[in-house]
Amino acid sequence: MDLRVNPTVARLVCSRTGLKVAGEVPAGPIGLCRCCPSPGKPVVVEYDRERVLAQLTGRDLSWAFGPGIWRFAPLLPVLGVSDDYSSDIGGTPVVLHERLGAELGVDVYLKNEGISPSGSFKDRGLAVGMAFGLACGARRFCLPTQGNAGVAACLFSARLGLPGCLVYMPEGFQGCVYHRACEFFGGEVRFAGDNIAAAGRAMREALRAELASGEVVDMSTFFEPGRLEGKKTMGLEIAARFEGRPLPDTIVYPTGGGTGLVGIWKAFEELVMLGLLDPARTPLPRMVAVQSVNCAPIVEAFESGLDDVVPVTSRGTIADGLDVPGAIMGHGILRVLRASGGIAVAVSEAAIAAAFERYGRLGIPAGIESAASLAAVEALQESGAVGRGDRVLLLLTGSHLIPLSRR
Numbered sequence: 001m002d003l004r005v006n007p008t009v010a011r012l013v014c015s016r017t018g019l020k021v022a023g024e025v026p027a028g029p030i031g032l033c034r035c036c037p038s039p040g041k042p043v044v045v046e047y048d049r050e051r052v053l054a055q056l057t058g059r060d061l062s063w064a065f066g067p068g069i070w071r072f073a074p075l076l077p078v079l080g081v082s083d084d085y086s087s088d089i090g091g092t093p094v095v096l097h098e099r100l101g102a103e104l105g106v107d108v109y110l111k112n113e114g115i116s117p118s119g120s121f122k123d124r125g126l127a128v129g130m131a132f133g134l135a136c137g138a139r140r141f142c143l144p145t146q147g148n149a150g151v152a153a154c155l156f157s158a159r160l161g162l163p164g165c166l167v168y169m170p171e172g173f174q175g176c177v178y179h180r181a182c183e184f185f186g187g188e189v190r191f192a193g194d195n196i197a198a199a200g201r202a203m204r205e206a207l208r209a210e211l212a213s214g215e216v217v218d219m220s221t222f223f224e225p226g227r228l229e230g231k232k233t234m235g236l237e238i239a240a241r242f243e244g245r246p247l248p249d250t251i252v253y254p255t256g257g258g259t260g261l262v263g264i265w266k267a268f269e270e271l272v273m274l275g276l277l278d279p280a281r282t283p284l285p286r287m288v289a290v291q292s293v294n295c296a297p298i299v300e301a302f303e304s305g306l307d308d309v310v311p312v313t314s315r316g317t318i319a320d321g322l323d324v325p326g327a328i329m330g331h332g333i334l335r336v337l338r339a340s341g342g343i344a345v346a347v348s349e350a351a352i353a354a355a356f357e358r359y360g361r362l363g364i365p366a367g368i369e370s371a372a373s374l375a376a377v378e379a380l381q382e383s384g385a386v387g388r389g390d391r392v393l394l395l396l397t398g399s400h401l402i403p404l405s406r407r
């Protein structure tokens with residue numbers, strides 16, 4: 001593959017201050033910003049409007065510039081991926097589910113990411129993040145994980161022909177399906193701490209020299225800008241799916257690190273910037289972040305009116321992907337919720353478990369995190385935030401097989 005930075009990239013900026021951290025072609029792999037207090041805040045990619053528009057032949061969203069999610073190549077930071085790297089990523093359908101909708105009294109659209117190559121929506125972010133990292137000079141990747149992100153990272157490391165991804169998992173994950181799947185894709189798995197934050201700290205300590213030299217690049221959620229760009233393609237696909245018709249009133253997103261929530265909104269904002277989406281004629285959806293009551297830092301910050309997230313102590317949740325006690329992009333998540341007129345909602349563990357069973361009963365192959373979204377719809381109906389006949393889109397972030405294999 002001849003990976004290269006996309007000339008439509010205008011600059012990379014700090015998500016908190018907007019200050020430029022790198023121009024069109026970064027001199028090396030990009031990590032957190034240096035303008036904010038240590039360890040820094042996430043860096044995001046900005047595109048040059050005129051250069052993107054120059055590549056478009058029409059003013060619609062029937063883009064087909066490359067394989068898989070690279071159909072949206074003008075709005076991705078890296079070019080030159082091969083068909084075998086990316087053809088099977090993205091393109092997941094958005095389906096109106098009549099039976100579930102009838103039960104709930106709303107129009108329910110499901111976007112099922114469980115059909116992704118590694119079994120979850122993490123593929124989108126890691127595919128773009130690792131290709132972008134490589135284009136910027138990275139040679140090996142590492143990340144802490146308590147699930148799907150590690151598997152996706154190992155899969156794309158293997159597709160890139162790189163040395164195995166260095167994966168740090170909490171101690172309790174030894175022998176679990178994620179551990180085995182990471183090793184299946186050539187990952188080098190190490191165990192430390194009792195949650196993802198502790199595993200991440202151990203990773204940064206153990207790899208201090210390699211990370212400082214740039215020999216290894218940290219693919220943790222929001223620690224580099226490419227994963228957000230990959231997750232953004234969910235929003236581009238949703239906009240394309242509803243093109244010419246109203247977008248859903250509400251998008252419900254199970255929120256751990258929040259990359260997808262921020263990414264979907266980034267997609268809408270970029271389409272508005274390009275003049276391909278007009279919020280005056282097509283109102284943008286309200287974005288809803290769902291968490292477990294046992295680990296709800298976003299909900300607490302949102303309800304307290306804060307503009308950033310204060311880490312909490314997790315009481316543990318059956319939804320591994322939601323067991324994220326702090327969010328480095330908390331300021332970005334809260335901004336999206338407020339800009340979209342959305343809300344953050346916490347649901348009980350019992351409600352998550354009941355929603356998971358409901359998915360099974362209806363033949364919907366969704367994971368436990370996505371069950372939190374379904375539970376949230378009922379909570380939002382009770383509070384009046386979702387009304388009868390509303391059009392609600394639920395992101396099904398991963399396959400039912402993973403939670404069923406884990407327990």
Ligand SMILES: [Zn+2]
Pocket residue numbers: 014015016017033034035036040041
């Ligand atoms: Zn900064």
